[in-house]
Amino acid sequence: MLTKDxxxxxxxxxxxxxxxxxxxxxxxxxxLQLRPSSLYSHIRSKEDLLEKxxxxxxxxxxxxxxDCLQRPVSAAQKVExxxxxxxxxxxxxxxxxxxxxxxxxxxxxxxxxxxxxxRRQYEKSFKQLLEEAMQEGAFKARxxxxxxxxxxxxxxxxxxxxxxxxxxxxDVLVGLLFxxxxx
Amino acid sequence: MLTKDxxxxxxxxxxxxxxxxxxxxxxxxxxLQLRPSSLYSHIRSKEDLLEKxxxxxxxxxxxxxxDCLQRPVSAAQKVExxxxxxxxxxxxxxxxxxxxxxxxxxxxxxxxxxxxxxRRQYEKSFKQLLEEAMQEGAFKARxxxxxxxxxxxxxxxxxxxxxxxxxxxxDVLVGLLFxxxxx
DNA sequence: AAAGCTTTTACGAACGTTCGTTCGCGCAAA
DNA sequence: TTTGCGCGAACGAACGTTCGTAAAAGCTTT
Numbered sequence: 191m192l193t194k195d196x197x198x199x200x201x202x203x204x205x206x207x208x209x210x211x212x213x214x215x216x217x218x219x220x221x222l223q224l225r226p227s228s229l230y231s232h233i234r235s236k237e238d239l240l241e242k243x244x245x246x247x248x249x250x251x252x253x254x255x256x257d258c259l260q261r262p263v264s265a266a267q268k269v270e271x272x273x274x275x276x277x278x279x280x281x282x283x284x285x286x287x288x289x290x291x292x293x294x295x296x297x298x299x300x301x302x303x304x305x306x307x308x309r310r311q312y313e314k315s316f317k318q319l320l321e322e323a324m325q326e327g328a329f330k331a332r333x334x335x336x337x338x339x340x341x342x343x344x345x346x347x348x349x350x351x352x353x354x355x356x357x358x359x360x361d362v363l364v365g366l367l368f369x370x371x372x373x
Numbered sequence: 374m375l376t377k378d379x380x381x382x383x384x385x386x387x388x389x390x391x392x393x394x395x396x397x398x399x400x401x402x403x404x405l406q407l408r409p410s411s412l413y414s415h416i417r418s419k420e421d422l423l424e425k426x427x428x429x430x431x432x433x434x435x436x437x438x439x440d441c442l443q444r445p446v447s448a449a450q451k452v453e454x455x456x457x458x459x460x461x462x463x464x465x466x467x468x469x470x471x472x473x474x475x476x477x478x479x480x481x482x483x484x485x486x487x488x489x490x491x492r493r494q495y496e497k498s499f500k501q502l503l504e505e506a507m508q509e510g511a512f513k514a515r516x517x518x519x520x521x522x523x524x525x526x527x528x529x530x531x532x533x534x535x536x537x538x539x540x541x542x543x544d545v546l547v548g549l550l551f552x553x554x555x556x
Numbered sequence: 557a558a559a560g561c562t563t564t565t566a567c568g569a570a571c572g573t574t575c576g577t578t579c580g581c582g583c584a585a586a
Numbered sequence: 587t588t589t590g591c592g593c594g595a596a597c598g599a600a601c602g603t604t605c606g607t608a609a610a611a612g613c614t615t616t
Binding site for chain 4: 376410414
């Protein structure tokens with residue numbers, strides 16, 4: 191594995207454990223058995239590490255959203271597929287998801303604004319999909335904005351459970367979330 | 374208002390905005406129109422600020438839990454009351470709740486362990502209450518541990534909405550969460 | 557395969573900055 | 587006269603990062 195990639199992986203772990211601001215480049219170097227200055231042969235700055243982790247995951251979620259939207263199934267089924275893939279990501283890669291979820295606010299401008307824009311785009315798509323499923327009569331829960339928020343809160347909570355090794359079963363969780371939607 | 378109290382209030386705001394590690398005592402002093410050194414006439418350290426905010430809120434939640442548990446009503450009604458008071462706290466005081474919720478991990482040992490112990494105690498009571506309501510047949514959603522986590526994730530997400538001034542209506546939210554429980 | 561050249565990587569030392577905090581002084585209220 | 591508060595100055599520590607150097611690795615030409 192390339193040193194560069196190792197740095198990104200370990201950085202995600204470190205940011206997860208201590209938070210971006212409390213994590214130091216000297217911490218990071220020690221974990222990689224390097225001197226602090228050596229890091230800069232591979233990366234440009236600490237902020238770059240955060241940037242890559244945040245945007246890679248943002249694009250990952252947006253890609254999943256795109257995949258689900260263009261499937262030839264009902265809106266409700268699209269939502270289910272979206273939930274499943276969301277759950278899988280959070281359970282399989284809790285480390286970088288934690289950073290994506292909790293540390294993005296330390297992005298410097300103008301990256302912060304670009305990141306928030308991607309996030310709004312994702313939430314907008316999600317909300318439209320929920321509204322579609324409601325119009326189909328598949329979901330009774332309302333209003334869409336609040337349903338979206340409770341769903342997202344549960345999905346973005348998963349990485350904390352995964353980090354504690356309390357991974358819930360995907361089918362059970364999907365069942366629980368769906369029952370709440372069908373009312 | 375006493376200077377000391379002003380410091381705690383402003384510290385909570387600052388920690389909310391920047392996170393504990395990224396917030397500096399010089400920031401804090403400037404917002405209070407004081408020089409950094411003057412802070413230390415009133416407080417002992419930055420860590421003390423975090424400690425007070427975290428533990429005050431932990432005790433607040435535990436007090437609410439105690440109140441709800443000893444009411445002479447059904448378990449399901451206790452849960453409803455608990456949700457309502459939870460929601461009210463998060464919407465009315467999102468600032469200190471954010472710190473309580475996101476920044477506790479920067480507590481130094483042994484405070485961290487004491488804090489986590491309070492948290493476990495709270496979650497244990499909540500879970501027992503949910504199980505009771507399930508035995509009464511009021512709730513169909515299962516398993517208790519997962520229901521607890523989805524509920525807590527929604528409740529502990531509220532402060533983010535409140536901070537964005539998107540406060541949901543209490544009755545609507547309780548309705549949504551309860552429908553999910555009743556299945 | 558050996559030699560020469562280029563690029564990549566690791567390093568020690570050090571830079572300027574910011575951090576939390578301490579100290580002693582002066583002023584104002586009690 | 588004591589007590590409490592605000593302040594300027596300064597401390598040592600930790601921070602992200604830069605720089606020049608030297609060894610290592612890769613490539614090209616013999």
